[in-house]
Amino acid sequence: MKRIFQILCAFAVITSGLSPAIAAEKPEIFVQLGHTDFSGLGSSVVFSHAGKYLSSAGSSGAIKLWEVETGREIKTLLGHSDNLTSQAFSHDDRYLLSVSLDKTIKLWDVSTGKEIRTFIGHKNLVKFVVFSPDGKTAASLDSKEIKLWDIKTGREIKSFQGNKHFGEDFIAISSMIFSPDNKYLVSISSGGKIVAWEVSSGARIVQIDRFELFNATSPDFLGFSSDGKVIIRGMMEIIFVDLFAKKAKIIPIKSSVIDVSRDEKYVLCGMGDFELFDLNTGKKVWDLQRPPSKDGTGLFRASFSPDNKFVLLYGSENILKLYDRTTGNELRSFKSEVKSPSRAVAFSKDGEYAVSRFIDVEAKESVINLWNLHKASLDGVINETKQLEQIMRMLKEVEKSKDEEVYKKAEKLREESEYYNYASGTIFHDKNNNKSYRMDSPFRTNTIIFYEAPMDKIGITIWDKKREINKLSAHTAEITAYTLSDKYALTGSKDKTIKLFEFPSGRYIRTFTGHLGEITGLTFSPDEKYILSASTDGTTRLWDISTGKEIAQFISFTDGEWVVMTPEGYFNTSPNGAKHLNVRVGNNVYSVDNFYEKFFNPVYVASVLQGKKVEAVVADIRKGILTPPDVKITSPEPNSSFSTDTVTITVSAKDTGGGIDEIRLYHNGKAIGEDTRGVKIVPKPVPASSKQGGSERIKTYTVALVDGLNTFRATAFSKDRTESNPHELMVKLTAASKEVNLYILAVGINKYKNPALNLNYAEPDARGIVNFFRQKGGLFKKVTVIEIYDEKATRETIISKLKQLQNTQPQDAVLIYLAGHGESIGDKWYFIPHELTYPEREKDVKTKGISSDEFSGYIRNITAQKMLVLIDACKSGAVLVAFRGFEDRKALSQLSRSTGVHIIAASSKDQFAAEVKELGHGVFTYTLLEGLKGKAAGKGETVTVRKLMGYIEEKLPDITKKYKQEAQFPVVDSKGMDFPLVIVK
Secondary structure (H helix, E strand, O other), rough: OOOOOOOOOOEEOOOOOOOOOOOOOOOOEEOOOOOOOHHHHHOOOOOOOOOOOEEEOOOOEEEEEOOOOOEEEEEEEOOOOEEEEEEEEEEOOOOOEEOOOOHHHHHHHHOOOOOOEEOOEEEEOOEEEEOOOOEEEEEEEEOOEEEEOOOOOEEEEEEOOOHHOOOOOOOOOEEEEOOOOOOOOEEEEEEEEEEEEOOOOOEEEEEEEEEHHOOOOOOOOEEEEOOEEEEEOOOEEEEEEOOOOOEEEEEEEEOEEEEEEEOOEEEEOOOOEEEEOOOOOOOOOEOOOOOOOOOOOOOOEEEOOOOEEEEEEOOOOOOOEEOOOOOOOOOEEEOOOOOOOOEEEEOOOOEEEEEEEEEOOOOOOOEEEEEOOOOOOOEEEEEOOOHHHHHHHHHHHHHHHOHHHHHHHHHHHHHHHHEEEOOOEEEEEEEEOEEEEEEEOOOOOOEEEEEEOOOOOOEHHHHHHHEEEEEOOOOOOEEEEEEOOEEEEEEEEOOOOEEEEEEOOOOOEEEEOOOOEEEEEEEEOOOOOOOEEOOOOOOEEEEEOOOOEEEEEEEEEOOOOEEEEEEOOOOOOOOOHHEEEEEEEEEEEEEHHHHEEEEEEOHHHHHHHOOOOOOOOOOOOOHHOOOOEEEEEEEOOOOEEOOOEEEEEEEEEOOOOOOOOEEEEEEEOOOOOOOOOOEEEEEEEEEOOOOOOOOOOEEEEEEOOOOOEEEEEEEEOOOOOOOOOOOEEEEEEEEOOOOOOOEEEEEEEOOOOHHHOOOOOHHHHHHHHHHHHHHHHHOOOOEEEEEEEEEHOOHHHHHHHHHHHOOOOOEEEEEEEEEEEEEEEEEEEEEEOOOOOOOOOHHOOOOOOOOHHHHHHHHHOOOOOOOEEEEEEEEOOOOOOOOOHHHHHHHHHHHHHHHEHHHHEEEOOOOOOOOOHHHHOOHHHHHHHHHHHHHOOOOOOEEHHHHHHHHHHHHHHHHHHHHOOOOOOOEEEEOOOEEEEEOOO
């Protein structure tokens, strides 16, 4: 299988903090989402008024504040003991009100995350709460009363009761709003009744019956118009209501999940954001950021058109968007009159039309829209639930179906039902036996499927055109999939399992287990050998049908990062993707990043996905780990200030049972080497205690500080190279600022001792980088250049010049540029110096080349903290496997991680990147120089390292494809601190 699939989960976060773990317990890999229980999110997700923040709540009662622009979690608010039902920001976004099933209302300070006070007084379940515009008053609603609260004191001001004479209660109220002048509180019910209370007196001054105005279901307030009218969003209209005149103006409005293209060439994955993948190559064709929506959920369902030219996105609110499958560009947008999200979409066979269904089961109402995809027009609407005949005629017109027996069966069921909604995923209720049903796949040519409630034990009935064929004894099967040959059927459930049946006989085959959450999506591979499943656990998983074994799982995140992982724990990841995955051992949680050295293996992952034979697994995370040490920086005190630039840092590592293999200290992101100039490291072994795993190792580092804040980060490794979670400490140097110098080591080899290895642009590219900074080095007091070209670029000389860089100062910047041949052997990458004549001989490469491990050691000992390593390496002589670049990626990423420096590398076959004469440089260096000249600056005035990295990642594949018809993807890894390279404006 040559494919890589990814699926998005909203707002992934990292947990930190460790206590000793038991190595014998089975590790569990999981996605640490903002909230692990989606069932608690429903109505408890709200945007701040300025749109800067998002507040979400899980079923445990925890509230998380997010920064919308970056997707970063800001704070976690803890205080409620049960699921939240409502939240509201004050109009100035300074405060947040939250309502819980624990019958309390809490007021929070958004800036600090602290609870200010709790409002207690409701005896019944509180449905929701709203702020007055002036922020002085809050209104809360339960099924019996509305309470007004003084925000400043927490005191209850007054209570509005239902009209007991008419048996009225407030359970039907769907929304409340204060008037802009704070004088009135207005409520609206799901039945359409509007009531206005005077806040000062509590008097009911206006009451309007829904039937005098409009036919709406679960209406909602949109606000007040400039002339004082209440704006209401109904099911199919927007209504402007003059409260005192009791008049209304009604304006009709026209406003994860996996699908495979009909030609079986593409798969669309997403849970909010979408990515399109080529099934033949496994490459991403395009990705699409979640189209914005009022409720913040985005469009989370999708469907391919029959001709595979278009993708229709739907699912949130009442919006559908049509996209070009080839480019990912939006072509048209469709907006329904209906308030509720679209539940299902079906295309006509000719691709000219789409049918969308919007349904409110509780209100027993449904709307089906017929859309003209080419005109972006609404050609038909049916909004009467029981008008099955009209629905059937519409669907028949769209589908031109000949399977009339299927519709006759549906007609018979309609006659026995209270209400009936006919479209993909239909729901209806049988009044005779008080059961609810859902119909699946009404456009299948041979069968029709019915799901029978109650939901805790759903029965699946399979019918052909005339009779019942079989009943499947399934679980809570809310998700299904079928092979195109009708050989197999899949069911997915809230019980986290997937069941495979022979279709249509109903014979049970096997159960697939492994997901940690409810199954939300299922599909078969075109060859019917594999299954893809999506779940609320944040993963998409690939399964082997014949064995039932999981092959790999795929996770994407809203920050663009992603991870692909095999069951043994081997993974491939984007530069920062691993930070979003955790490993739980007992009650302790580790980041997958802690297992990077052992389990980061892109070649193994690619082999598994492509169905290739792989070598025996060396490590298996499921068999357990040796728990890492508990590491801590014990001195100096946090946030200390120093007037001199030398400080002693003491690091303690306590054995938790897995031993202590290594202690590392990073200064402002840069690793401190054993031989770093100006650094003195003194190990202080501590005798082991009588308890197993009780030993401690202490190291002290004498380190030169840089101006301003200095951040130190310590980690340690167990004997099996499992890394601990870090401990950080910040101190400040108050001494006068020092000058910042730039040091450049440029190596370019055009002429090798073996002429067969000669290149055309390695030496000119290196000179191009050097000349740029000689002319544009204005940010730095002094630019010092060390150049090594051709026959002078021997192993001995290159290492000598690397050691020379140890004389730099902590505040300085270092740029290392290597252009020549490179090779990967195992987990190591080697730079090929001038004198190495036979790079196809592994022994020669290992003894005469310069390995990534050697580079790591020399770089750690360089005192300068701001470091960027640029590598343009051609593959020399060796035959490239299908995983070209994956071998280099592990070695070079590990080089970045172990040293704390930035690395941008382009590894290519032969002279792939060096033979573009019209550019004057190799494509990699050309792209680098274009970015440095200003294109990477964006709207800013400087080009920083991370801006340059982003520019290279985005532009290099496009430029190489333009000139060489094959995209080249760089290895980009950023572990050090960002710093500016050049001023461009």
